Amino acid sequence: MFIINPSSHSGRSRKKFPLLIRLLDEAGIDYEYKITKNIDDAYRYSLEANKNKLDVITAVGGDGTINAVLNGFYDTFGKRISSSKFGVIYTGTSPDFCKSYGIPTNIKQAVTVLLDNKSRFVKVGKIILSRHNKIENHGLSIDKIPDAQVKYFACCANIGLGASLARIANKGVRKYLGDFAGTFFSLLKVILSYKPGNITEIIDGHTVNISKFYNLSVGITPFIASGIKIQHKLNEDDDRFYCLLVKNLSLLKLPGLLRKVYSGKPIKTTSYLFLHYARNIEIEGNYKNPDVEFDGDPAGFLPCRIGPVEDRLELIS
Secondary structure (H helix, E strand, O other): OEEEOOOHHHHHHHHHHHHHHHHHHHHOOOOOEEEOOOHHHHHHHHHHHHHOOOOEEEEEEOHHHHHHHHHOOEOOOOOEOOOOEEEEEEOOOOOHHHHHHOOOOOHHHHHHHHHHOOEEEEOOEEEEEEOOOOHHHOOOOHHHOOOEEEEEEOOEEEEEHHHHHHHHHHHHHHHHHOHHHHHHHHHHHHHHHOOOEEEEEEEOOEEEEEEEEEEEEEEOOOEEEOOEEOEOOOOOOOOOEEEEEEEOOOOOOHHHHHHHHHHOOEOOOOOOEEEEEEOOEEEOOOOOOOEEEEOOEEEEEEEEEEEEOOOOEEEEO
């Protein structure tokens, strides 16, 4: 099953579909495809395909499409619905997932990888978060929120400034400036206007109060966003996440922060940047800085809880 998003890359991905169909027909495989009208379609088609136990379910689109199709593989308990394999044909703007797992962005090469059918089991994060930002959620845990939703991510989740960045960058800035420049420009704009607050984080059962909080990145793959790469110490068997915390930021510290997160070099602890590792992370509700995003798209609001899934995803790569 190929789940195709014609809106990826501002609609430019649509031009690549005839080539994809021709390559699949030439390969002589038994396949079908669905064209999505919105991101909810991608999730729904993936869920149906998993329930029908198809051999391979492939996302054709950008990071948003990949995430929606991935979510169709899991129930609300973090269990796989089927033994279907997950495939990706990338036609988006920021191939963080593909760069992390060696999936070509060239259509012909990606189809070749898909048909070779070599797979690996990869880590996936489970996140429970609020659907709405309500003042009455301030200071509460996710267990006390009636509108909680369960989602899954493959690359990274951001709480705070990074989620605000996703909302701005995805509104069209990258369409005109390109992926790297658009994201970088949006990052500068958000940093200069962001008003830090205080949050409460529970890390593997230990409560930590963080003042002048800017952002927490909870990641699996090295890529947080366009051009931002985090070198971490986790191997594929480790079910922990890396947690990159930004706090106590100022204009004088800003050049150093940008240099560190764009260089891809090992992160050294400073007064404003701290890297640690955890299996389970909880953030209490925070009405002033509530935004949560994962895999590049705004997703919901605090409070939230993040942990590993029970069943890893079988990815063709």
